[in-house]
Amino acid sequence: MAENRNARGNGEIIEGTFPIQETNGDTKMNNISPSALPHFHGLTTEDPNTFLFQFIVICQTYDYAEDEQKLKLFPSTLKDATLCWFMGLPGNNITTWAQMQHTFNNKYRDYCRSKDTKEEIFRMTMGSDESLEDNEERFQLNYKRVRCTLDPESLKLVLLRGIWEDLLDTLHLLTEGDIYQLSYEDIKTIFRNHSRVAIKKGRGVNP
Numbered sequence: 001m002a003e004n005r006n007a008r009g010n011g012e013i014i015e016g017t018f019p020i021q022e023t024n025g026d027t028k029m030n031n032i033s034p035s036a037l038p039h040f041h042g043l044t045t046e047d048p049n050t051f052l053f054q055f056i057v058i059c060q061t062y063d064y065a066e067d068e069q070k071l072k073l074f075p076s077t078l079k080d081a082t083l084c085w086f087m088g089l090p091g092n093n094i095t096t097w098a099q100m101q102h103t104f105n106n107k108y109r110d111y112c113r114s115k116d117t118k119e120e121i122f123r124m125t126m127g128s129d130e131s132l133e134d135n136e137e138r139f140q141l142n143y144k145r146v147r148c149t150l151d152p153e154s155l156k157l158v159l160l161r162g163i164w165e166d167l168l169d170t171l172h173l174l175t176e177g178d179i180y181q182l183s184y185e186d187i188k189t190i191f192r193n194h195s196r197v198a199i200k201k202g203r204g205v206n207p
Contacts, residue, residue, distance in 0.1 A: 017091025017092050018091060018092070019086060019087070019089035019090065019091060019092070019093055019094050020071045020072075020074075020075070020092075020094045020095075020100070021092040021093070021094060021095045022092070023068045027066070027068040027069055027072060028069070029064075029069060029072060029073070030062045030063065030064070032058065032062050032073070034076070036058060037055075037058060037073075037076060037077050038051055038054035038055055038058065038077055039051075039077050039078070039079050040077060040078055040079065040082050040108075041079045041080045041081065041082055042080060042081040042082040042085070042108065048104065048105065048108040048109055049109075051077075052101065052104070052105075055070075055073075055074070055077060058073075059073070067096050067097040067098075070097045070100075071094065071096075071097060071100060074097075074100060082108075085107060089103070120142060120146050121139070121142050121143050121146050121148060121150075121158060122158055122161075124138075124139060124142055124158075124162045125162040126162055126163050126164055126167075131191075131194075131195035131198065131199070132163070132167070132190075132191035132192075132194050132195050133191050133192045133194075133195035133196070134195070135162070135163070135191070136159065136187075136188055136191045136192075139158075139159050139162070143155070152183070152184050155184055156180075156182075156183070156184045156187060157180070159184070159187070160179065160180060160187070170194075171190065171194070174190060174194065175190065
């Protein structure tokens with residue numbers, strides 16, 4: 001069993017097994033200068049997608065086509081907090097490069113985005129010439145682009161927060177109550193119906 005010095009979140013080093021499962025030991029590894037490797041520290045200024053792209057380029061350049069080669073090289077690119085996270089993964093758990101990429105992305109695809117980028121979705125407001133249906137579609141596109149994760153209730157509240165107050169009053173009347181009590185899908189349907197009725201009447205976004 002290969003040993004490592006796994007790291008807890010507080011920086012304490014503990015003995016354990018290496019996260020990547022050992023192979024037969026016959027994997028051919030070409031010499032790569034450490035200065036040629038991309039590195040990832042887990043900072044909010046770093047882009048995990050760019051890092052992985054750079055890593056794949058290095059692998060192609062040095063003819064690291066096999067999973068075993070990529071998995072052996074990958075830990076050398078991790079630094080500081082990211083290396084501590086990696087060493088804290090369950091022992092002998094990673095067996096393929098696809099699994100390693102998935103594990104890495106699950107950890108860092110949202111964490112390494114700046115607060116300003118994540119908060120774009122919270123600052124979104126309805127455009128002056130935009131229908132409710134178009135606004136919801138733009139909201140969803142922005143939500144997917146920033147790749148933050150909100151529960152359905154929070155997502156609904158953020159969407160409605162960007163709607164004009166007078167239009168919200170109309171939506172309350174249309175729902176004969178409080179539109180905030182409806183599900184996101186029900187609100188989406190109301191937005192669509194309102195927009196299509198407004199278009200037929202030639203009133204743009206207003207009822």
